[in-house]
Amino acid sequence: MLNHVNQMLCTEVLWQPLAHAGTTNHLYQGAYQGQEVVLRQNTDKVIMGVCREREKSVLNLIRTCCWAPTILHLKMPDASQPGWLLMRRYSELIVVDKAGFNAELLASIAEWQQIKAAPLFNYSALWDEYQHIIDVMTDARVLQVTLDSVRQTMQDLVQGMPQVQNCLVHHDLHPGNLLSSEGQVIVIDWEYAGHGTPWLDAAALITEFSLPLQDVAALPAFRDIDLTMFQAGLRKAQQINQQLNWLWYELIGNHRDN
Structure with a gap:
């Protein structure tokens, strides 16, 4: 190769x-x-x-x-x-000024939330891909319960919360996917990205980077939502991310070299 x-x-x-x-x-x-x-x-x-x-x-x-x-x-x-x-x-990202880093990361995400022409990320197809793997496994009850929970929580998030406009979503935000170029934050690993729900990136900002809730709520995608409703949606999105991460490592991550 x-x-x-x-x-x-x-x-x-x-x-x-x-x-x-x-x-x-x-x-x-x-x-x-x-x-x-x-x-x-x-x-x-x-x-x-x-x-x-x-x-x-x-x-x-x-x-x-x-x-x-x-x-x-x-x-x-x-x-x-x-x-x-x-x-x-690029260089490893070393955060010295946390407030400055937060502002730069939020500005980057605010910019990509303005991108509406990205190709669709099909969540239903993703659930089906997980289901196909689970269907051929033995004793996959916990995996099935988790996938069913993800499906239901996503439905609750999309249908039960105030409408937010879909946009470009990275879908895999964590410190390992941020690097640095002469002080500029560089976001890498866009292989899961697509036009989807901004709730999932927002949840990652809280869980992975401990950004202030009010700052994340001020992103363009959520400006028309009050803080109480934002917190409710965020809890659902955090649950989805947590369960999807667990499913990924159980079904792929632990066996990637096999």
Whole structure:
């Protein structure tokens, strides 16, 4: 696979493996055209929620944004290989000024919440993908109960809460997906992103980054909702994220090297 990448790049890059905890893909670092780069070799497994065509469209939509990663090459999957992505390598994000970091992250999300043309993230199809795996398992009662709860809570969130406008959603916000470029926060790993409900990104901001509730509630997607209703929706979204994370690790994360 790495030889194939070098052939496509028309150069001999010396690739070094990178740790890839928390991802099913394989990561490598190297030097290309005078800069440090990271190569993501896509897994050949089917991963729930990941769509390479959707990811490609999202990366194209955000390519001019200051918080978006610089993608140098993107090879789509075909019958002979699972595809790969080459991007500029960024520095680890070290937060010194928490208030400044919060403001920058919120500004980035406020900007991508204005993007309405992203390809659809189909939540129903995602539940069906999980269901297909659970159906062929033995003694999957806890998994089934959790998936049923996710389905119901999402329905309650979408139908039972004040209407919020869908927009571009990252769907995997956590500290490991934030890097730095000369002080600018860079948001990476857009393979789950798509047009969906902003509640899930909002929940991640509280759970993963401990952002102040009032600041998250002030994002464009929620400005027409009072704080009490926002808190109610947020609790449902946090439950969905928590249960989806558990399902992912139970069904994929614990077996990604098998």
